[in-house]
Amino acid sequence: MTEATTSHDPSEPARNKRTLFQNLEIDTRLLGMIGAFLLIAIVFNIMTEGRFLTPRNVFNLTIQTVSVAIMATGMVFVIVTRHIDLSVGALLATVSATMAVTQTDLLPTMLGLELGSPLIAPITILFGAIVGTIIGAFHGYLIGYLAIPAFIVTLGGLFVWRNVAWHITSGQTVGPLDPQFVSLGGIDGTLGETGSWVFGALAALFTLYLLFGARRRKVSHGFPVKPIWAEILIAGVALAAILGFVWILNSYDIPDRRLERMFAARGEVMPEGYTAGYGVPLSVLLLIIVAAAMMVVAQRTRLGRYIFAAGGNPEAAALSGINTRLLTVKVFAIVGFLCALSAVVASARLNFHSNDVGTLDELRVIAAAVIGGTALSGGIGTIYGAILGALIMQSLQSGMAMVGVEAPYQNIVVGIVLVLAVFIDIVYRKRTGV
Amino acid sequence: MADTSIDRSVTPLCEMRDMQKAFGGIRAVDHVTVNVYPGEVVGILGHNGAGKSVLMKMLSGAYQRDGGQIFVNGEEVQINNPRDARAYNIETIYQTLALADNLDAASNLFLGRELTTRLGFLDDQSMESETRKIMSRLNPNFRRYSTPVAGLSGGQRQSVAIARAVYFDAKILIMDEPTAALGVEETRMVAELIGELKRQGIGIFLIDHDIHQVKQLCDRASVMKNGRLVGTVNVDEVTEDDLLGMIILGKNPKAEAA
Numbered sequence: 039m040t041e042a043t044t045s046h047d048p049s050e051p052a053r054n055k056r057t058l059f060q061n062l063e064i065d066t067r068l069l070g071m072i073g074a075f076l077l078i079a080i081v082f083n084i085m086t087e088g089r090f091l092t093p094r095n096v097f098n099l100t101i102q103t104v105s106v107a108i109m110a111t112g113m114v115f116v117i118v119t120r121h122i123d124l125s126v127g128a129l130l131a132t133v134s135a136t137m138a139v140t141q142t143d144l145l146p147t148m149l150g151l152e153l154g155s156p157l158i159a160p161i162t163i164l165f166g167a168i169v170g171t172i173i174g175a176f177h178g179y180l181i182g183y184l185a186i187p188a189f190i191v192t193l194g195g196l197f198v199w200r201n202v203a204w205h206i207t208s209g210q211t212v213g214p215l216d217p218q219f220v221s222l223g224g225i226d227g228t229l230g231e232t233g234s235w236v237f238g239a240l241a242a243l244f245t246l247y248l249l250f251g252a253r254r255r256k257v258s259h260g261f262p263v264k265p266i267w268a269e270i271l272i273a274g275v276a277l278a279a280i281l282g283f284v285w286i287l288n289s290y291d292i293p294d295r296r297l298e299r300m301f302a303a304r305g306e307v308m309p310e311g312y313t314a315g316y317g318v319p320l321s322v323l324l325l326i327i328v329a330a331a332m333m334v335v336a337q338r339t340r341l342g343r344y345i346f347a348a349g350g351n352p353e354a355a356a357l358s359g360i361n362t363r364l365l366t367v368k369v370f371a372i373v374g375f376l377c378a379l380s381a382v383v384a385s386a387r388l389n390f391h392s393n394d395v396g397t398l399d400e401l402r403v404i405a406a407a408v409i410g411g412t413a414l415s416g417g418i419g420t421i422y423g424a425i426l427g428a429l430i431m432q433s434l435q436s437g438m439a440m441v442g443v444e445a446p447y448q449n450i451v452v453g454i455v456l457v458l459a460v461f462i463d464i465v466y467r468k469r470t471g472v
Numbered sequence: 473m474a475d476t477s478i479d480r481s482v483t484p485l486c487e488m489r490d491m492q493k494a495f496g497g498i499r500a501v502d503h504v505t506v507n508v509y510p511g512e513v514v515g516i517l518g519h520n521g522a523g524k525s526v527l528m529k530m531l532s533g534a535y536q537r538d539g540g541q542i543f544v545n546g547e548e549v550q551i552n553n554p555r556d557a558r559a560y561n562i563e564t565i566y567q568t569l570a571l572a573d574n575l576d577a578a579s580n581l582f583l584g585r586e587l588t589t590r591l592g593f594l595d596d597q598s599m600e601s602e603t604r605k606i607m608s609r610l611n612p613n614f615r616r617y618s619t620p621v622a623g624l625s626g627g628q629r630q631s632v633a634i635a636r637a638v639y640f641d642a643k644i645l646i647m648d649e650p651t652a653a654l655g656v657e658e659t660r661m662v663a664e665l666i667g668e669l670k671r672q673g674i675g676i677f678l679i680d681h682d683i684h685q686v687k688q689l690c691d692r693a694s695v696m697k698n699g700r701l702v703g704t705v706n707v708d709e710v711t712e713d714d715l716l717g718m719i720i721l722g723k724n725p726k727a728e729a730a
Contacts, residue, residue, distance in 0.1 A: 256597065258597075259597045259598070259600070259601045261597070261600065261601075334593075337594075338593040338594050339592075339593060339594060340586055340588070340594065342594075343575075343579060343583075343586060343594060344584075346572070346574060346575060347572040347575060347579070347583055349574065350572035350573050350574035350575060351570070351571065351572040351573060351574075353570065354570040354571055354572050354580075354583070355572065355583070355584075356534075356554070357532070357534055357554055357564070357566065357570045358554065358570070358583040358584035358585075359533075359553065359554040359555040359558060359584040359585075360583070360584055417572070417573070417574035418574055
């Protein structure tokens with residue numbers, strides 16, 4: 039609705055023959071991106087003789103995407119409001135350093151929490167989130183109230199926070215991190231097979247609730263709705279995607295030796311022939327929660343509406359009584375908060391904080407948002423697009439690495455894909471007149 | 473269209489008294505007083521840069537005045553931002569239309585004043601439903617409720633902008649060249665609408681360049697030149713040439729007669 043991607047008008051009366059896509063009322067750009075993603079996956083799968091689409095690789099691909107994808111959802115808001123944030127990678131590093139020092143040093147020595155205490159991870163994450171949000175809000179204040187261009191503020195921020203991170207740890211690598219904290223990084227914390235199925239079922243039910251809730255509301259207002267077969271088809275595809283994803287992640291078996299250690303840790307002996315799948319990683323769960331929350335903000339809240347209005351026409355937004363300066367602060371505060379979440383995932387995945395964590399992430403995050411259809415001219419962008427964009431980039435890089443393409447060549451390809459994606463988007467928008 | 477039934481013995485619906493606004497050293501609005509009575513259309517005329525839009529933007533809250541007073545129904549009010557103006561039922565239809573091109577008609581109509589559900593989420597269905605009601609009154613041919621307004625014609629966009637003012641119960645309406653971007657038929661539609669708003673007792677400030685149109689639509693005209701008020705005249709009592717003389721030469725026909 040608001041995300042300005044609908045390319046036709048379902049209430050146009052003079053339409054007696056509707057095409058398949060018009061009946062489905064799906065954003066054709068979304069379909070294009072999913073198509074591109076599937077194409078990449080299939081091509082790499084052929085080139086790697088089936089290794090690309092193994093449960094193991096899909097699992098790795100998803101946990102590698104999470105950190106960038108979380109920040110990319112926030113970058114959508116920034117770019118939609120005609121700003122840019124070059125500091126996300128550096129901000130991630132500062133928060134990561136802060137949290138590393140907090141959990142390994144501050145909390146144990148100052149609060150006297152024993153290493154391994156269940157309180158360490160929650161307090162650390164809360165503290166990190168506060169630090170990230172405050173820094174983000176400060177950027178927003180400089181941009182919104184002091185009218186310094188976002189490009190400059192965050193370029194400065196890139197220098198400052200990257201090196202504040204270095205200062206906090208005196209340039210040292212800090213680790214190992216708290217085990218609970220590390221469980222948010224990916225492979226060390228998953229829902230397990232049963233948990234994953236429960237999660238998949240809940241997600242499926244929630245999706246059905248949303249789809250049919252929307253239809254019911256439309257009917258109650260007497261608005262046109264799409265044919266029931268179209269609703270069922272969309273619901274079917276959505277459910278298949280959710281449950282298929284869970285099934286793939288559940289099919290990635292935990293190695294025997296690791297299972298033995300897990301049993302040993304509980305003082306038990308592993309039964310003969312026992313197997314268990316990893317299931318959905320906690321970090322992926324976090325991404326899904328962030329994505330859902332950000333989509334709700336974008337489409338169903340005043341804040342989201344004002345973000346898109348201010349991006350579409352800043353003057354109109356201001357004349358409508360919207361406080362666009364405060365809005366800028368809020369947008370950058372959201373990004374700061376998301377950088378903190380990404381810092382948790384990124385450092386937890388490594389099991390330590392290192393100086394170069396998040397290096398060049400700002401470019402990956404911007405690229406993900408832009409490949410996902412966010413227009414730098416403002417006013418247009420989607421959360422799911424940015425996540426797909428992050429996934430497409432990660433797939434390209436992982437795929438090329440598996441095929442044996444050297445890193446510099448990988449970057450060349452990613453750069454070309456970025457420009458090409460934006461070009462295709464421009465052509466698409468011209469054609470459809472959006 | 474000038475209307476003799478307007479009662480100017482009552483308190484004006486809105487008065488801007490001795491308004492001043494400077495940008496740097498330039499006095500954009502220099503001690504200007506204008507008012508409007510219920511059911512009256514007051515033209516605000518002048519060349520580009522005469523200060524018309526600045527004057528009106530002080531009333532709509534887009535600019536803050538340097539000096540002067542604003543009265544609504546005889547009571548002095550403080551208008552410091554667009555929200556204040558809206559609280560006094562002062563609505564503005566801007567020349568640039570002030571629509572967010574990437575949003576649909578309903579989102580624009582309710583921008584800044586969204587309807588929400590009990591949980592505080594946007595109630596898009598109710599907003600669309602209300603938009604359909606008001607648009608069916610103002611522009612019965614309007615159908616494009618779910619496309620961004622970027623795709624609409626000038627007339628359709630203008631009807632969305634007008635709907636916004638009408639829906640929220642404007643008592644005082646500022647129209648900044650409402651027909652500048654419109655074709656003949658669409659202009660006629662807007663003129664009809666202004667007539668209807670007059671009958672409802674709404675006071676309208678109409679910024680306009682088209683003298684012919686001013687003669688048709690306005691009851692009085694306040695002419696500005698270089699930030700100052702040249703004079704306010706009853707449109708019926710002056711010729712188009714008189715108005716042009718005021719605009720171009722800053723010559724008040726009454727002053728000349730006296």
